[in-house]
Amino acid sequence: MTRIIAAIDNSAAARPVLTMAEAIARALAGTRDAVHVIEDGDETARACAEAAGAPMRVLPGDPLEQLTLALAEADVVALVLGVRGRPGGPRPAGHLALALADTTDKPVVVVQPDARPPARLHRVLVAMEGSPGKARALKRTIQLSADAGLEIVVVHVDEEIPSFTDQVQHETGAYAREFLSRHVMDAPRMRLELRIGVPAAQVLDAIEEFHPDLVGVGWPQSDDPSRGAVAREILDRSPVPVLLAPVN
Amino acid sequence: MSAPGRTEGDDGGTRRARRSLGVLPAALDRRFEAVVLWSADPQLSARTAQDLQALRGAALAVAWMAPAPTHSLVERLGGATPDATPLILADSGGNGAVAVDDTGPCEVEWPQPEESVDALDRAGEAVVRKLADLGIASALSPHSAGATRMSVELMGDPAVPSTRLGFKRFLHGHGIPSVPHLAGLAMEAARQVGLDDPRVVVEGGSVQIALRDAGDVAAEVLHELWRRGVDPRDTLVVIDGLSGVPHRPAPVVVPDIREASVVLVNGGRGTPAAGMVALTGGGARVHQLLADQLRRRRRRSLPEVIARAGWSVAIEGFDPGVERVREALLTLANGHVGMSGAALGDHAGRHPWVVAEGVYVAEGPASHLLTGPVAFTVGELHAGDPLRRVLDLRTGVLHERSGAEGAGVESTRFVSLNRPTTAVLRGRYPGALRPGPPLQPPADDATVDAGRTGDTTWIRVAGSTGGITAAATQTLTRRSRPAAGSGTGAKVLDRVASYCTDPVDLPEATGAVGAVDRAATVGFDRLLAGHRRAWARRWEDADVVIDGDDELQLGVRFALFHLMASVADSGEAPVGARGLSGMGYGGHVFWDADTFVLPFLAATHPEAARSMLEYRIRRMPAALDAARAVGRAGARFPWESAQSGRDVTPKSARDRSGRVVLIRTGQLEEHIVSEVAWAACCYVDWTGDDDFARGPCRDLLVQTARYWASRIRVASDGGAHIYGVVGPDEYHEPVDDNAFTNVMARWNLRRAAAAAEATDGDGDAGERERWVELADALFDGYDADTGVYEQFAGFNQLEPLLIAELAPHRPIAADLLLGAERTRGAQVIKQADALMIHHLLPDEAAPGSLEPNLRYYEPRTAHGSSLSPAIHASLYARARDFDRSLEALRIAARMDLDDLTGSTGEGLHLATMGGTWQALAYGFMGLRPAAGMLRVDPVLPTSWSALELRVQFHGARVRVRKERSHLVISADRPVPVVVGGSSFVTGARDLEFSRHGPSWELSP
Secondary structure (H helix, E strand, C coil), rough: CCEEEEEHHHHHHEEEHHHHHHHHHHHHCEEEEEEECCCCCHHHHHHHHHHHCCCCCECCCCCCHHHHHHHHCEEEEEEEEECCCCCCCCCCCCHHHHHHHHCCCCCCEECCCCCCCCCCCCCCEEEEEECCCHHHHHHHHHHHHHHHHCCEEEEEEEEECCCCCCCCCHHHHHHHHHHHHHCCCCCCEEEEEECCCCHHHHHHHHCCCCCCCEEEEEEECCCCCCCCCHHHHHHCCCCCCEEEECCC | CCCCCCCHHHHHHHHHHHHHCCCHHHCCCCCCEEEEEEEEECCCCCCCCHHHHHHCCCCCCCEEEEECCHHHHHHHCCCCCCCCCCCCCEEEECCCCCEEECCEEEEEECCCCCCHHHHHHHHHHHHHHHHHHHHCCCCECCCCCCCCEEECCCCCCCCCCCCCCHHHHHHHHCCCCCCHHHHHHHHHHHCHHHCCCCEEEEECEEEEECCCCCCHHHHHHHHHHHHCCCHHHEEEEEECCCCCCCCCCCCCCHHHHHHCCCEEEECCCCCCCCCCCEEECHHHHHHHHHHHHHHHCCCCCCCCCCCCCCCCCEHHHCCCCHHHHHHHHHCCEEECCEEECCCCCCCCCCCCCCEHHHHHEEEEEEEEECCCCCCCCCCCCCCCCCCCEEEEEECCEEEEEEEECCEEEEEEEEECCCCEEEEEEEEEEECCCCCCCCCCCCHHHHCEEEEEEEEEEEEEECCCCEEEEEEEEEEEEEEECCCCCCCCCCCEEEEEEEEEEECCCCCCCCHHHHHHHHHHHHHHHHHHHHHEEEEEHHHHHCEEEECCCCHHHHHHHHHHHHHHHCCCCCCCCCCCCCCCCCCCCHHCCCCHHHHHHHHHHHHHHHHHHHHHHHHHCHHHHHHHHHHHHCCCCCCCCCCCCCCCCCCCCCCECCCCCCCCCCCCCHHCCHHHHHHHHHHHHHHHHHHCCCHHHHHHHHHHHHHHHHHHHCEEECCCCCCCCCECCCCCCCCCCCCCCCHHHHHHHHHHHHHHHHHHHHHHHCCHHHHHHHHHHHHEECCCCECCCCCCCCCCCCCCCCCCCCCCHCCCCCCCCCCHHHHHHHHHHHEEEECCCCHHHHHHCCCCCCCCCCHHHHHHHHHHECHHHHHHHHHHHHHHHCCCCCHHHHHHHHHHHHCCCCCCCHHHHHCCCCCHHHHHHHHHHHHHCCEEEECEEEEEEECCCCCCCEEEEEEEEECCEEEEEECCCCEEEEEEEEEEEEEECCEEEEECCCCCCCEEEEEEEEEE
């Protein structure tokens, strides 16, 4: 059985988290549970879970520890949680999602409080660098999306200007096919969008252009404090839920 | 496949010999490709003759070295046969040799020794004097005029003892400690009178001094075998007895053959040299050695893998991330079909594919090369680690080995160069392997039908018109010895495939099936020998040697290999931008073919250049239609074309930044019209093919000139202009009066007028005069004050921007760095544009204008086209700026080997490869045909000690070698050459020049 965990808090932000978890579970032909790590009561959380028809477990203790344990359960493939603020905002929310992404090899999906996830996923946008680690991590996301029959838009942003572009009518396709071959699995409903420039800005532009239901980005698991700048900015500014794919 | 022929009793003889002689040393436990039998006995025994004939029957190259072998031995050793492996009969005394190939016997021309026969006489006299000083009387033996050997006889002196021991004592008594010291004394005396490299042998009481000895002959025999595709390290040299073997100074007896495996049988008292295997056993041992090689052929042994510096591309391991690139680098092709160098086993992420020249699917811009059935894949082969693939550029053979040494999988495969339909694979596998069917359908294109005829499997795949029909058969035998440690034995898989391709009609299966049957009858070994020989012949006419830069040497040979592999030399050859090394660019034909690829072939293998031109000639109707469609006369050749010859350039595309850009090259990049004519003339200039010049070339010139005559506009002031074009710099479009386009058109008009006058006589004199008038009036943007061509009208008014200072690195795609709009408004160019005048038409450029144009344009050039570095390498060489030239040349030569574009996985950059050759030939060697003569004006960077090129000029095979201040030009027939502004004709002797200041002087 494939299980998605919706980690909800005791606020109205729990609703889009449950909706997103349900959409993902449906795409993967799995189920979704809700968990609530009790901090300041559980009335709203319970109400939201009941309204969504989701069984809910209430867990005491440290949220990071409890959610890490929940995510480690064998049949759990992803965890969805909400944020009350943005990583770059006045209250550094999103820190729990990033901390979780540091401790697991499973995807963590972050849902903004104002997000309006669809009941059913149609299109996933994957922001992919050419580094082998991130490519590997996101391949799993692409694989799951492909298995679910979703439309996949892979956005590859090159920060460096390429050396050569001979005949643009062929060169772009040649480069794209090579990139797909190296870093991305073949999938029937997938397209590659090439961009050049500042990665986060280009990905956000692509989100505007393609209106995905979910954005996948790699999250590097390392001690480097400057890591994940692109993921943080996308997490901060994306209007749609963001899937963090841990990269170790 | 059939096993090589055998005669009754061979195995019995071998077994008996092995019982009495024991097993052969480990160094000889391998397959060789050639056997050189070097005998002191002029008589060839019946058994040895039978052995050698059998070896030839098994496709080994054979050489027999002995005192004065006769021509009658040719027939005894099998004579000439269509797929004959080479036979060489050489006089070990150095007095000539005969080589037998598929066309019959021919005399081998040995290189003439440097020293003269006069020096030999002086040396002999010096030895006599030296001996006299020591109290030894001696005399010169009479010798014939022109002989390359002479003897100083001591035995004429009655005081000289006849016994060996007595002779040694005699020498000792005269202050000569030993026989070798006597040889050394003679050598020193010879050198003192000017014989720099004497050969000295002491036989009994005779001191023989020679210009050439048997060691030299052996080296020449190995060279002759190398010229026929056999590596010295694949050669077994069997010296039968020491007599006649030269006593050269240490460290080895015959240093020139040290790469071969040398066996001395019955060497007697002599000490074998280092690296030489010494065996006893006489004639029986010789028979054992030869029979062992024959046995290996019967057991279907695999050729050895030889990685030779400068000739081999070796790739270790399997990395799915870059596998497409590696497969392209290791492509095997023969001008008709190309096959990826994908690993044979079931690695995830491999891409075995086959394409055929000129066979497309789909129409218009979407048209692309059709993929065909795959023969180079092996069913359930489990590929172990490590994996190693070695492409031998010299012979076009790809070796692959995976798994542990001795217990893994080994294979050898090739796409036959001399049998264009044939592809061959031999593999040695663990016994449990089931190889699967011999032919797999392509991954990307649908099979029309498939079936079996007897043991042969066939598959047909259709293009829009035409298609690819492949057939294959295989045999699996358990004849090879058990793999080490496995105990189960190994199987040998022999697979032969045939590819019948046709751009118009889908071939029937019967043709491919028949071709497979014929090839299988020939057998792996003979197919391989013929293929190697064909490649060796191509290299004989095309090799480039760079002494002093090993990395560049390999890059250049890699480029030449794929250039030769990518173009057919019969029928028509539409050469796509990536040749037959991938599906990139759809296989579409651009100016890359005419301007960059063709010159190399015109100069080295004119048949292939002619086939490329045939593609253009047969598309003349489409070009005439294209001109009519835009209201012009003559022929308008397309910027981008495929099977039909109509333009297939798309109208828009997305660039790397995701923006949609208009593609206007199909509409505006018209300089290709002149380049088709230029390519035809390039072929004529190199070959002197007068029939072509007066026929198809004349038609191409005339129809393209008519196009320009109708395209050019004459302004009120009488000046002629070409408005609204795109030059090679595609960042600016459309532009008026692109200097390169205009100069090319001017040349086109003038050359057409001359060609038409030569062939038509009075004909349409009015049209010719009109062409000349237009040419004379055509604006070219040249400013005599600055010496610079303005790239197009208004270029000088654009934003002055030096991309060399602005860009973080070059090459760089400046349009992506700056944006298309900014680039269009700035003096930033993609690649050589005005400078292409100096490269393609140096005689049309204003004298002395190369340097000012290089100074002006290069800092403004982004080199964002892969074509740009090679052209700049060439021009900087002409300008003697070697640092910049070498920097650019290295980029060009490593373009694919280092995947500098990130798209080598789609195929190799054939035009860059052609440009690399041009940089060496036109740039460094200054080699150009001009007015029926070959102009040579070489320059050499200090980091190289020599540059050597081989070309064909007007049917003659020409070798040009430049060393520091030395130039040698040799040819196999008289060739008029121009060196330093003076004319010479090559003759029987090489032309040797020495540099004296700025000029070259012919050495006497």
